[in-house]
Amino acid sequence: MKNKLNNFLGSISPWAVIGMSLILVIVVLVLAFMNYNREKQYMSRVLSEKGSALIKAFEAGTRTGMMGMLGEGPNLQVLMQEIATQPDILYIAVVDSSGEILAHSNDVEIGQQFISKKAMANLNVTNDIQWRVVTESNHPKSFEVYERFLPALGQRSQSIPSSPMQQRRRDMMQRMMGRRSGEKSDDWCQPGWMSGLKQDRILDPAERPAIFIGMDVAPFEEAIAEDISLTLTMSGILLLLGLGGVVSLFWMQSHMRSKKMLQGSQALTEEMVANIPEGLVVCDPHGRITYVNEIALNLLEYDSKETEQIVGQLADTVLPKQLWELRSSVSKENPVVEKEMELIQSSNRKLPVTTVVTDIITNDGAYVGQLFMIRDLSQVKELQDEVRKADRMAAIGHLAAGVAHEVRNPLSSIKGYATYFGSLFDEGSDNRKAAEVMTSEVDRLNRVISELLEMARPADIKLRETEVVTLLESSMRLVKQEADNAGVSVSLDISAEVGSIPLDPDRMTQAMINLYVNAIQAMPEGGKLDVDVSRQEGAILLKVSDTGTGLPEGEASRVFDPYFTTKQTGTGLGLAIVSKIIEAHSGEVQVEHTGPNGTTFSISIPTKSEGAV
Known part of the structure; x- marks a missing residue:
């Protein structure tokens, strides 16, 4: 689940994130604007309701005073001044249709022009509460509530439906003032109640004046400003949270991309280091x-x-x-x-x-x-050894070519003269033996030259189907006399299923003779030479075993190196030639066993027929 969420967040386009951010900003601004309008509407409703209550209270006080129930001291001017002292009340004014002030909480303003006659007509004053906001350069900003001034009991009762209980209460108040019910009493007023004011115009039933109450909007505007400030603060916090979320999303995307790149680089590095x-x-x-x-x-x-x-x-x-x-x-x-x-x-x-x-x-x-x-560096060293071996073989090739040309012909003459001089002496005489030693040494030297030439020859072979039994029997006959002279018995064990395989019979015969001779020379006191042949899966396996003294410890891996020999008179090329011939047949030769009881060489040659004729 966590990986799915990370993959989802990582797949969000940066443009989608920017679009979400813009939408968030727009939502915050719209909410702030709506809250501002709501606050203004609330202020207007509260102030208009307050102004309406004050007007009704003022009218009620006026009626009470007109009936003489407030005593002889207070009058309408005092009532207006007392109400104007209330918090947030700037003024109270009674104005006729021409805009002239008939009564004012500030008696200095009486008789002054409140507003122009045209403006008064445009206000369309009715019995219902109305309001407006007044802004003048030389006066504080005010919220003005106004309606038609209806202090008389009859006029208010006509404009407002009354219950039977309210009607009985009005009749009782009229009786208290000494009048019978039903008499016209709208213009009656307690003497002295409107002292100093234009009573006839204030109470004119034909053209009733309007009452204006001006209220200070500064406290409300301050409250609205605080609310707006709080709203903006909350909107700013919300916007910052939203932007923080957007930034966090950007950071998460960047972190996810960096993490993926890091994981990829780390996996690549680990794979490279591991391999x-x-x-x-x-x-x-x-x-x-x-x-x-x-x-x-x-x-x-x-x-x-x-x-x-x-x-x-x-x-x-x-x-x-x-x-x-x-x-x-x-x-x-x-x-x-x-x-x-x-x-x-x-x-x-x-x-x-x-x-x-x-x-x-x-x-x-x-x-x-x-x-x-x-x-x-083991493989490097082995390659270097092979290169050095190839260099030595190249040198041997050049040497063999020179030896074959410069030495072999004189050796033939030397052998001929040694044989001739040996025949001049009696059998068993010292001179005859000396001549025979010369002949055998010439043969040994000639054999060394032949081995040098064999090592220098290219490893080209001519494969043809050859009977393995025939090849081995023929090669063993060639060393039979040498084995008999050394007191070595020879045995050949061949499985019936061996059959024929593609070989170069001449080169293979030479390799087998070299192995036979090497085994016979390893048994100077006589012994047994066994050759075992069997067919295995895809190959012919030949084993040549002797009962000699075995190879020195640790030397088995070097017997196929050119010039390596454990014999005082050996050249070190015999087994190297064997290895070269077997490898030319795509085969393998190795020392399978060596020890005090003898040595066994094993040869594996594939039975494939490519190149056979």
Whole structure:
């Protein structure tokens, strides 16, 4: 679920996020505007209701005063002044249709022009409450509530439907004023109640004046300003939260992309490190191992399961001393140190390696550790040995060509004269024996030349279907006399299913003779030479065994190298020629067994028929 959410968030387009942000800004602005209008409407409703209540209270006070129920002291002017002292009340004025002030909470304004006659007509004053906002340069801004002034009891009762109870109460009030019910009483007023005012115009039934109450809007505007400020603050907070969410989404997208890139780079790096054909060991600044790959473990002869145990250990307890000491050679002048060395393994085998040591420095120049790279040079050394061997073979070829031309012809003459002089002496005489030694040495030298020529020959073979039994019987007959002279018995064991395979019979016969002769020479006191042949899946297996003294310890891998020999009179080319011929047949020859009881060579030749004639 978490991965799905991360994938969804990471897939959102940046333009979609920007669009969401713009929508959020618009929503916040619309909400702020709507709240401002709502506050204005609320202020208008509250002030208009307050003004209506004050007008009704003023009219009620006026009626009460007109009936003389407030005593002889107060009058209409005092009532207006008292009401005007209430909080937020700026003035109370009674104005006729021409705009002249008939009564005012500030008696100085009486008789002055409140508004023009035209403006008064445009107000269309009725019995219902109306309001307007007045803004003048020399007066504070006011919220003005106005309606037709109806202080007389009859006029108010005519404009407002009354219940029977209310009608009886009015009749009782009229009786209290000494009049009979039904008499006209709208113009009657307590003497002195409207002292100093134009009573006839205020109470004119034909053209009733209008009453205006001006209220200070500053407190309400301040409250509205505070509400607007709070609204803007909340809107700003909401906007900041929204923008914060947008930024967080952008950051999350960036983080997800960076995380994916980092994971991809990390996976690529891990894959490269895991498959790099070199051993890697990483140490921290304190010399503790933080990473080691499997190749390094193998080169250092540790099991791959020991990785967790090795990580965290001091490198000088894990790495060979000669490798660990290379770290001191790293410097600014020499940031990368490379050196070839040999690692002594548990079997006392020397493993050739090349090592590279370098410091790990970050982009800001901080030192975070060291890297050790170990490369196995075994294959490189083997290739170098093969190149050197090929160079030696090329030199042998040139030497053999010269020897064959310059030495072989004189050897034939020397052998002829030695044989001739030997025949001049009696059988068994010293001179006769000396001549025979000369002849045998010429034959040995001629054989060395032949082996040199064989090694120098190209490994071209001419395959044809050859009966294996016939080839082996023929080759064994060629060494039968030499074996008998050495007291060596020869046996040949061939399975019936061997049959024929594609071979070069001449070159294969030469290889087998070299193996036979090598075995016979390994048994100077006599012994047994066994040749066993069998057919295996896809190949013919030949085994040549002797009962000699065996090869010296550790020399079995070198017997096929040119010029390597364990005999005092050997040339070291016989088995090298065998290896060359068998490899030309796409086969393999190796020392299967060697020891005090003899040596066994095994030859495997494929039964494929490509190139057979």
